Each structure stands twice: as structure tokens, then as C-alpha cells.
Amino acid sequence: MIDMPYLFWIDIFFLGYFLSINLIYLILLFLGSLKVYFRYKELSAEDVKIILHSNSLPEITFIVPMWNEEKNILATIHNLFNLSYRYKQVIVVNDGSSDDSLEMLKKTYELIEIPNFYKEQIPTTPIKKVYRSKLRPELIVIDKMHTGKYDSLNAGINVCENPFFICIDADTIIDNTGFEVLVRPILTNPKVIAIGASIRIKNGTTLHFNRVSSIGFPNNLISAFQELEYLRSFIMRQGWNYVGGNVVFSGAFSIFSKDPIIKIGGFSPSIAEDMEIVIRLHKVMKETKTPYETRYMPDPIAWTEGPSSMKSLGKQRTNWHLGTLESLWYHKKICFNLRYGFFGIFNYPFWTWGEAFEPVFEFLGYTLIVLSWALGIINGSFFILIILVSYGFIFLFSVVCLLIEELSFKKYTSFKTLSILIFLSFIENFGYRQFTIFWRLRGFVRFIKTFKKIQKDAEKVRKSVKTAKESIHEDSNLDRSK
Amino acid sequence: MSIYHILNLIFYAEILLLLLIFILIVIIHVVSPVLEKKNTKIKQRFSEIIIDYITTKKPFSKEKKFASHPEFLLQIMEDFNHRLNGENWEPLKLAIATHYLLPRARKFAKSIFWPKRNIAARCFSLAPLLEDEKQILLLVDDSKFLVRSRASVAAVQLESENGIFKSVEHMSLEYDYAYYYYSDILSQGSTKVLIFISQIPTTNENPKIHLACLSILGSKTMPFPLPFLQKDLQAKNLQIRLSALKVLLKNPQKNTSEIFLHCMNDPNEDIRSIGAMGLAQNESKDCIETLTNALKDPSWKVRLAAARSLKQMGQMDVLMQQKKENHKDAYEAAQYGMQFE
Numbered sequence: 001m002i003d004m005p006y007l008f009w010i011d012i013f014f015l016g017y018f019l020s021i022n023l024i025y026l027i028l029l030f031l032g033s034l035k036v037y038f039r040y041k042e043l044s045a046e047d048v049k050i051i052l053h054s055n056s057l058p059e060i061t062f063i064v065p066m067w068n069e070e071k072n073i074l075a076t077i078h079n080l081f082n083l084s085y086r087y088k089q090v091i092v093v094n095d096g097s098s099d100d101s102l103e104m105l106k107k108t109y110e111l112i113e114i115p116n117f118y119k120e121q122i123p124t125t126p127i128k129k130v131y132r133s134k135l136r137p138e139l140i141v142i143d144k145m146h147t148g149k150y151d152s153l154n155a156g157i158n159v160c161e162n163p164f165f166i167c168i169d170a171d172t173i174i175d176n177t178g179f180e181v182l183v184r185p186i187l188t189n190p191k192v193i194a195i196g197a198s199i200r201i202k203n204g205t206t207l208h209f210n211r212v213s214s215i216g217f218p219n220n221l222i223s224a225f226q227e228l229e230y231l232r233s234f235i236m237r238q239g240w241n242y243v244g245g246n247v248v249f250s251g252a253f254s255i256f257s258k259d260p261i262i263k264i265g266g267f268s269p270s271i272a273e274d275m276e277i278v279i280r281l282h283k284v285m286k287e288t289k290t291p292y293e294t295r296y297m298p299d300p301i302a303w304t305e306g307p308s309s310m311k312s313l314g315k316q317r318t319n320w321h322l323g324t325l326e327s328l329w330y331h332k333k334i335c336f337n338l339r340y341g342f343f344g345i346f347n348y349p350f351w352t353w354g355e356a357f358e359p360v361f362e363f364l365g366y367t368l369i370v371l372s373w374a375l376g377i378i379n380g381s382f383f384i385l386i387i388l389v390s391y392g393f394i395f396l397f398s399v400v401c402l403l404i405e406e407l408s409f410k411k412y413t414s415f416k417t418l419s420i421l422i423f424l425s426f427i428e429n430f431g432y433r434q435f436t437i438f439w440r441l442r443g444f445v446r447f448i449k450t451f452k453k454i455q456k457d458a459e460k461v462r463k464s465v466k467t468a469k470e471s472i473h474e475d476s477n478l479d480r481s482k
Numbered sequence: 483m484s485i486y487h488i489l490n491l492i493f494y495a496e497i498l499l500l501l502l503i504f505i506l507i508v509i510i511h512v513v514s515p516v517l518e519k520k521n522t523k524i525k526q527r528f529s530e531i532i533i534d535y536i537t538t539k540k541p542f543s544k545e546k547k548f549a550s551h552p553e554f555l556l557q558i559m560e561d562f563n564h565r566l567n568g569e570n571w572e573p574l575k576l577a578i579a580t581h582y583l584l585p586r587a588r589k590f591a592k593s594i595f596w597p598k599r600n601i602a603a604r605c606f607s608l609a610p611l612l613e614d615e616k617q618i619l620l621l622v623d624d625s626k627f628l629v630r631s632r633a634s635v636a637a638v639q640l641e642s643e644n645g646i647f648k649s650v651e652h653m654s655l656e657y658d659y660a661y662y663y664y665s666d667i668l669s670q671g672s673t674k675v676l677i678f679i680s681q682i683p684t685t686n687e688n689p690k691i692h693l694a695c696l697s698i699l700g701s702k703t704m705p706f707p708l709p710f711l712q713k714d715l716q717a718k719n720l721q722i723r724l725s726a727l728k729v730l731l732k733n734p735q736k737n738t739s740e741i742f743l744h745c746m747n748d749p750n751e752d753i754r755s756i757g758a759m760g761l762a763q764n765e766s767k768d769c770i771e772t773l774t775n776a777l778k779d780p781s782w783k784v785r786l787a788a789a790r791s792l793k794q795m796g797q798m799d800v801l802m803q804q805k806k807e808n809h810k811d812a813y814e815a816a817q818y819g820m821q822f823e
Contacts, residue, residue, distance in 0.1 A: 045600040045628050049564050056669075056701060078586045117816040137822050160735040163658065183659060190626055190657040230520055387487050393498040397502050406510045415511055422504070 007377060021354045021395060028239030029397065033390050033404050035238035036143075036298045039410045043181055043299075058086040061165040063156035065149045067095040069170035071102055072305070075207070077105075079134060079173045085183055090139045091156045092170075096146025109133035111141055122154040122266035130159070149251070150267035157266055160258060167274070169252040171305035173202060178301035185297060193257040194281060194294045196249035198234040200411065201227045202303040217417045218306075221424075222313055225432050226306040230424055232401050235385055244342035245282060245294040247351050248275040253302035260285070260292075263471050269457055270330070272323020276461070279331045279348075279482035284465055288472040300409055314439045321359070321443025326454055329447075330461045331366045357415075359440035366434075391429040397432045398425030524551055528558045529784050536570050542577035546760040550584055556601065559583070559608055579609035591617040595625040603632035615645070622648045631663055636749035637648045640783075646671070646678055650698070654690035665694075669701045676704060683710045689719055696725035715741060720750065727756040739764040746772050758784055762791035774800055778811035785811060789819025 049280065062080050066073055073092070078092050111131035115349035118130070126399045127145045133139035142155050153167055168174070182197060204227075218224045240246045251274035261267075263275070264284050271278040278294065285292040305315040328351060333336065337344040367471060373383040402421055405411065412418050504725060524547075531545055548555050551734050559578065562571065587605035590598040603621045606614055614636075621633030622645050637645025646668070653664035669681060680699060683692045692714075699708065711733075714726035727745065730738060738760065745757025758776050761769040773795075777790035804816035 041597060042628065045597050047560055047604070047632075049561075050663075053564065054662065054666045056659050056666055058662060114818060117814075132822065134821065184663075188657060188660040195664065200761075382486055382489075385486070385493060389489050389493050389496065392493060392500075396496055396500055396503075399500060402509055403503050403510075406507055406514075410514065416608075417509060420508075 007372070008171070010368065012091045014016070014361070014368060017361055018365070018390070021459050023357070024350060024354065025236065025397065028236045028243075029400060031241070031242045032235040032238035032298075033400075035241055035296075036235065036404055036408045039298050046184065047180065057085075057087050058164070059089055059162045060085070060183075061089045061091060061156075061160040061195050062164045063153055063160065063165050063167050063433075064090065064092045064099060065095055065152035065156070065167075066092055066101055066168050067146065067149070067152075068097045068099045068101065068169045069098075070099045070101045072171040073259050074104060074108060075087060076168070076170050076172065077109075077139065079207075080168075081369065083174060083176055083178060083179055085348060087164065088138060089160070090136075091142065091159050092139070093142045093144065093147065093152035093156045095152040096144065100143070102143060102431055105141055106131070109139055109141075110135050111139075118159045120158050122157055124151050124155045124158065127155060148400045150269050150385060153273070154266040156260060163197075163258055164255055164256055166253065166255045167251060168302070169304055172199075172206075172252045173207065174253070175301050175303065182297055182299055182301055185295070189279070189293060191291050191293045192295055193260045193285070193291045193292050195248055195255040195297060196237065196246060196295070197253055197255075197297040197299055197301040198230075199250050199302045200230055200300050201254050201305055201306040203306055203308060205303055216300055217414075217420055218308075220308045222310060223308050224304045224420070224424055224427050226313075228398055228421060228428065230306075231405060232398055234251040234296075234298070234300075235401050238298050240347070241296050244347040246296050247279060247282075247347055249278050249294075249296070250274060252304040262399055264468040266462050268330075268464065270323055270461075271319050272327050275323060276327040277332060280461065280465060280468075282343050282466045283334060283340065284472070287465075288469055290472060298408070310435070312427050314435070314442075317439035318443045318446065321356075321440040322450075324351070324356055325443065325447040326457070328356055329454060330458045358458055359437045360444065363441060372479060394429055394433075395426050396421075398428075487755050488657055510659055521554065525554050525558055526581045528555055529562075530657070532558065532562060532574070536566075536608055540569060542581075544581065546640045552582055553601070555582055556604060556608075560604065563608060563766055567659070569633070580606065580611075583608060584611065584614065587616065588617060591621060596624075599624060599629045600632065603629045603636065607632045607635035610640040612640065613638060615642055618642070619648065622649065622652070627660055631660070631667075633808035634664060634667055638667055638675055641672060641674050641678075643678055646675055647682065650679060650682060650691060650694050653698075654688070654694040661694075661697075665698055665701060669699045673705060677706060679711070680704065680706065689722060693725055696722065696729055700725060700728040700732055708733060708735075711735065717808050720753075720765055723754065724752055727753065727760070731756065731760050734763060739766065739769060741773060743768065746776060751779075751783050754779065755780065755783040755787040758791055761796045765795050769799055770795070770800065773797075777804060778809050782811075782815070785815035786818060789815045792816075793819050 045448060048160070064073075064076060064080075069076075077090060077092065077177040080088065084272050089110055092105065094105075110133060112134050114130050114132045116127055116130045125145050126143070128143045133141075133142070140159060142152075142159060144152070159166060177196075185195075201223055203220060203223035218227060237248075251272075254274060258278075260281060264277070264280055267273040268276050268280070281292075281294070282292075307316050328348070331348070334340045334344045334348045336349060342347070368450060369378070369383060372378045373380065378386075401421060402412075402418065402425070412421065491652060507660050509688075527547065532546070535542060550565070555578070559575065565573065568820075581685070583605040585791065587602040590602035591606075592598050593602070599621060602617070603624070606618050606621070618633055618636045619638065619642065622630055622637050624630040634649040634652070637649055649664055649668060653661055653668065656664060668675065671679075676699070679695050682695050686692065696714065708729065711726055711729060712735075713728065717723050717726065730741065742760035742764075745753050745760070748754055753777070758773060761773055769807045770792070771794050773788045777792075779785050779788065782802055789801060792798075798820065801816040801820050804813045806813040
């Protein structure tokens with residue numbers, strides 16, 4: 001046995017790190033389950049049919065950025081038109097697709113070129129053409145050069161004439177019943193500026209007339225693992241509702257109030273534009289002392305296509321982590337800053353400590369355990385026990401999430417699906433989890449490699465925050481003078 | 483106690499918890515479909531009983547089954563109420579509500595738990611009675627939207643002046659969905675309700691309440707004159723002026739065309755746009771000429787409204803005569819109007 005006293009302190013550090021993270025996750029899980037319970041109670045008290053019978057509801061705009069989505073786009077638009085909520089506008093933004101997506105839309109919906117009379121409130125790359133459908137006049141298609149999702153969303157916001165818009169991915173399907181019950185809570189509080197909702201994996205579900213008719217199980221193991229991850233992460237996000245608000249809203253389905261988004265200059269050129277905009281909103285609202293709220297609804301509303309190969313999943317996870325690091329770096333001023341309230345003292349630091357750096361510490365933790373075992377500092381049985389306890393915690397966590405699902409929305413109707421999910425939540429710790437750590441570490445490496453560019457973008461984002469603050473101050477001065 | 487022992491304990495605790503949760507999941511998964519099936523059967527039975535009463539037109543006599551599951555009865559009654567009205571349904575609804583729902587509603591109206599107050603408001607909205615007015619008014623002011631909105635339905639059906647005013651007041655403070663929800667409830671009220679709403683702007687100075695009233699009155703054509711409108715059409719507050727013009731669109735008065743023609747010279751594009759819409763009601767030479775000129779307006783909103791009005795008036799030739807080389811904007815608006823509006 002080798003005597004290394006400093007190893008004791010290293011052990012204490014790792015123990016403290018993982019204990020603090022897991023404790024916070026436990027608290028979030030508890031708060032998340034409370035939120036699910038309250039929402040479930042609220043749903044039973046509401047007569048949703050009134051929403052559908054109403055003759056004078058506000059119109060809601062769906063913005064669908066599209067890049068080479070010929071496989072999905074028609075189904076997605078059809079799904080949106082099939083929603084029983086009558087008052088909607090669909091804006092599809094073709095981000096320079098090189099496939100037949102735009103041609104398909106032109107043919108299917110008889111698109112007619114219309115003059116671009118929309119005000120450019122957020123600067124975007126020049127728009128090539130604007131179309132409107134002859135068959136469904138509520139469909140508007142914008143054709144522009146390929147610049148990225150953020151720019152497409154900004155172009156869509158310029159065309160949007162309604163106070164609220166929903167960002168939805170071109171491979172995402174919305175659950176009709178889920179959307180009906182979401183309309184009231186999203187539109188009744190003037191302080192709410194951003195709303196997210198639970199998203200599930202589409203792979204394996206059966207669509208009937210482009211509506212989710214049955215929830216099967218992905219026949220692919222990689223998609224199945226994601227199903228579990230989504231379930232866990234969206235229950236966590238419910239918990240964040242009670243502690244300072246969420247840091248990220250899924251890009252596949254999120255609702256924003258248009259005015260604040262225009263004031264902060266729209267989406268920024270980040271890989272995780274959905275996360276960056278939420279942090280920026282928190283930042284600007286806190287700095288200008290504007291009362292606001294962000295919400296995350298537990299209702300499973302949208303079903304999105306998850307990557308089905310290791311390569312595509314790896315790419316997605318690397319990008320997600322790079323985006324997280326970018327967004328946190330852009331707004332590093334928030335960290336431990338009392339000016340931003342609980343968000344600055346707790347949310348931001350936790351996301352840095354518990355999310356951004358988590359793969360690094362987990363990798364180092366694995367290395368330390370293996371090294372200690374190899375050097376004979378810990379014996380074999382102790383080594384196995386540590387692994388079992390930590391994996392047991394993650395397994396328990398997943399199973400509790402499944403229990404919450406069973407007690408509330410019950411989207412997994414077959415016993416077979418549920419059993420497979422439980423089994424997968426056990427085996428995901430052996431291999432899958434380690435791969436995700438590797439991919440996230442790769443995001444870290446990319447962050448370091450592209451740091452110069454990120455610094456430049458950070459400067460742009462800082463400028464947009466400054467402009468937003470000035471604009472909000474101007475507005476409040478105007479209100480006071482009135 | 484060493485770390486090894488603590489870890490061992492945690493591990494056993496984890497296994498125990500896991501086992502418990504597995505058992506719970508299995509029980510829930512097995513029991514809940516059975517319960518659901520049972521509940522569906524009860525609801526089906528309730529529906530059958532109600533349909534039987536409606537079709538046979540026999541007088542309502544006490545049904546013991548209704549008393550055992552009042553929450554299901556409420557749901558079924560609400561479903562029927564969405565689909566039915568008329569002489570067969572209304573007396574039956576009142577009889578069932580009086581026997582099984584209203585006593586419960588009176589009990590729940592002052593509950594500290596909002597789901598119970600919600601049930602009370604829903605019951606009252608099904609069959610509001612004058613004797614329950616006090617409790618309904620209490621619920622109209624509830625802090626929870628899901629309670630006060632349903633209570634407002636009851637107040638409007640009851641034609642309670644106090645309740646209607648409170649609902650208008652709430653509407654003026656609400657936002658988006660909730661605003662439109664109240665607008666819907668109030669605009670579906672009886673002529674008596676609408677007359678009362680049309681009188682509020684003459685006595686109340688609050689601009690938000692004033693706007694709410696205009697919004698309700700602008701949603702449909704009213705079967706009575708609106709004398710206060712003339713004053714609102716001259717109002718300095720732009721929102722009030724716009725809303726008054728929208729009411730005028732649905733309720734043409736004596737000098738409507740002159741007012742809309744006058745709007746076309748206003749610096750505000752929204753006013754000009756409503757003006758253009760309003761001119762569609764008069765096919766005089768003046769109106770057509772003004773609308774043709776409005777096709778060249780600097781604002782797209784006005785150009786489109788003008789194109790739409792010309793199309794509505796059957797003046798397609800005016801739209802077709804617009805040439806790209808003469809005025810690009812007018813040509814585009816005319817084309818757009820012909821294709822879409």
C-alpha cells in the first residue's frame with residue numbers, strides 16, 4: 001500500500017463535488033415533482049373545450065427554421081395546421097437548403113411570391129424572397145442564404161406580427177391535446193416572457209395524420225437512451241422553475257414574447273442560441289429591473305427526432321456542450337453577482353460548476369478511482385462498492401422520474417416499454433454514460449480551439465445587451481413622461 | 483464507522499428504495515387502467531341516463547348514482563352543455579344541478595383550496611340562480627383565474643349588473659388569452675347584458691374599462707344605438723379612438739362614411755387602415771376614389787386594407803388597372819389584395 005496523504009484531500013474534493021451536485025439534483029427532482037403534481041391538479045380543473053370554442057383568441061405564430069429538411073418539413077407543417085387551436089400563423093424560414101425542401105413546399109402549398117413589406121427590426125442576412133400560400137394563407141415562407149438557425153429565427157421574428165411566437169424545429173411534432181391545454185397558462189400572465197415545455201423523442205412513436213397516435217419505443221438503443229435523458233432533464237427543469245428560473249429552453253419547442261426578444265436584438269450567433277438567449281433575457285431584465293417571469297411547463301407537448309447513430313449523437317452532444325460553454329462565457333459577469341439575484345448567486349454558478357465542468361470532474365473521478373485501485377490505495381471490493389453506489393444513485397434517479405411519469409402524464413402505456421426503460425436506466429451507466437463524457441470533453445477542447453472567435457462574438461453579445469438596456473430605459477422614461 | 487460501512491449502508495438503502503419504487507410502478511401500471519375503465523363506465527352510464535331523460539322528456543326524478551360521483555356528473559354535464567341547449571336540456575340541467583351540484587357548490591364556494599372553489603364556480607356557471615348571486619360575486623373576484631373566469635360565466639348568465647361590471651373590470655386588467663376569454667363571455671351575453679355594457683363608458687372614466695367595453699361591443703353588431711360612440715371617435719387617446727372606429731365598423735351610424743373618409747387624412751397608419759376598411763361599406767364615387775389613392779399610401783397596412791375594400795366592393799377593374807411602372811407599391815398591394823384578401 002502506498003502512503004499518499006494528499007490523496008485524502010483529493011478524495012475529499014471529489015466527494016464534496018459529487019455530493020453537492022447530487023444533493024442539488026435531488027432538491028430539483030423534489031421541486032420538479034411538486035410542479036408536475038400542481039400542474040396535473042390544474043389540468044383536472046380546466047374545461048379545455050372553452051379554448052377551442054372561443055371566437056376571439058390571439059393568434060400564435062410558429063417559426064420553423066428549415067435547412068435540408070425535405071424528409072420532415074411537410075409532416076411538420078401538416079401537424080401544425082392540424083392543431084385544433086384555430087388562430088395560428090406558420091412562418092417557415094428556408095435557411096438556404098440545398099435539397100428539395102423549398103420546391104416541395106412550393107408545390108404542395110402553391111406558394112406565391114409576395115412583396116417583402118415586413119419591417120426589419122432585427123438585422124439579418126438579406127432575404128431572397130417571401131412567399132405566401134394560396135391554399136393556406138396562414139403559411140408564409142421566407143427564403144434566405146444559409147447562415148444558421150439563429151439568423152433564420154431572427155428573420156422569422158421580423159415577419160411575425162403577433163405578441164407571442166413559438167420556435168419549433170422542422171423535425172418536431174406537436175401533440176394536439178398537449179397544446180390545447182398549454183394555451184391558457186402561456187397567455188395569461190403579462191410578465192411571462194419565455195416558456196418551455198417537455199419534449200420527448202419522436203423515434204418509435206406512430207403518427208396518424210401527422211398527429212402522435214401511439215407512443216412506441218425507439219427500436220434503436222441510442223434513441224432509447226435519449227428517451228430516458230429527456231425524461232430526466234425535463235423533470236429537473238420543472239424544479240428550476242422554483243429556484244431563479246431556467247437557464248435553457250429547448251430549441252425544439254419554446255415560446256417567447258416578441259417585444260423583449262426584439263429589444264435584446266434577437267438570437268445571437270451561438271451554437272446553443274436557445275440557451276444564450278435565455279441567459280441574455282435574464283441578464284437584461286435583471287439589469288433594467290424589469291419584472292419578468294420564465295416558465296417551464298411539465299406537459300409533454302412536442303416530439304422531436306433524436307440522433308439514431310453514435311456519430312450524429314456525438315456531434316450533437318459536442319455541439320451542445322460547446323454551446324453551453326459559449327453561452328456561459330458570453331455572460332460570465334453574472335457569476336456570483338448579487339445584482340442578478342438568485343440567478344447570479346445560484347443558477348449561473350451551478351450551471352458552470354455542475355454542468356459545464358461536470359464531464360471534466362467525472363473523467364478525473366474515474367481516473368482517480370482506477371489509479372487508486374491500481375496503486376493499491378483502495379482494494380477491489382471498495383472500488384466496486386464506490387462504482388455501485390454512484391451508479392445506483394443515477395439508476396434510482398431515473399426510476400423516480402419514471403414513477404413521476406406514471407403518476408402524472410402516463411405517456412408510456414405499455415408495460416413492455418416501461419420495463420425496457422427501467423432496464424436501460426440501469427445499463428446506460430456502462431458505456432453510454434462514458435461516451436457522453438467523452439463527447440462533452442470534446443466540446444471543451446473545441447471551446448479552447450475556437451476561443452478567439454468566441455471572444456469576438458462575446459463582444460457582439462455584450463453590445464446587444466447594452467443596446468437593449470438603453471432601449472428599455474428609453475421606453476420606461478417615455479412611460480413616465482406620459 | 484468507516485467510509486466502507488457508510489457506503490455499504492447507502493448501497494443497501496438504494497436497493498431497498500429501488501425495490502419499493504419498482505413495486506409502486508407495477509401497482510400503478512396495473513391498477514390505473516382498471517380504475518380508468520371503471521370511471522369511464524360510470525361516465526357512460528351517467529350519459530345514458532341523461533340522454534334517456536332528454537329523449538323521453540320524462541320529468542326528472544332522483545338518481546342515486548349521480549350522488550355517488552358528483553365530480554363525474556359535473557364533467558358530463560359540462561360536455562352536454564357545450565353541445566345542447568333548448569327546451570329539453572335547460573330544465574333537465576337545472577333539475578340535476580339543483581339536486582346534485584349546487585348544494586356542493588354552495589359548500590365549496592368559500593373553501594381555502596382553489597380546486598374546490600373551481601368546482602363551485604363551474605357548478606354555478608352551469609345553472610346560476612338568483613339566490614346564489616352573493617356567492618357568485620365572491621367567486622368573480624377570486625385570485626385564481628380558473629375560478630374567477632368560470633364565475634364570470636355564471637354572473638353574465640344571471641345578468642347580474644354587479645357581476646357584469648366586475649367581469650368587465652377584470653377583463654380590463656387581464657392580458658391576451660384571459661382578456662379575450664372575458665371578451666368572449668361578455669359578448670355572448672343577452673341583449674340586456676350588452677345594453678348594460680354599452681352604458682358603462684358613459685358613467686366610468688377609467689380608460690382601461692372604457693377600452694374593454696369598446697372591445698366587447700366591437701366584436702359584434704349591436705341591436706341598439708351607441709350614443710357614447712361620437713365622443714369616443716373624437717377622443718385624444720389613440721387606443722380609444724381605434725377601438726371606437728372598430729365598433730363603428732360593425733355598427734354603422736348616420737355619418738359613418740364621412741368619419742371614415744376623414745380618417746384617411748389621419749397621420750396614424752392604424753387609423754387610416756381602419757378608415758380604408760370602413761369605406762368598403764359605401765360604394766360612392768368619393769369612397770372609391772379615396773381607396774384608389776390609398777393604394778399609394780406610404781403604409782403597407784393601409785394599402786392592403788384599401789385593396790381588400792376595393793375587392794369587397796367588386797372594384798376588381800380598379801385593382802387590375804394598377805401598373806407596376808406607374809406605382810410599384812400600388813401594383814403590389816393590388817396584386818396581393820386580388821390573390822389573398
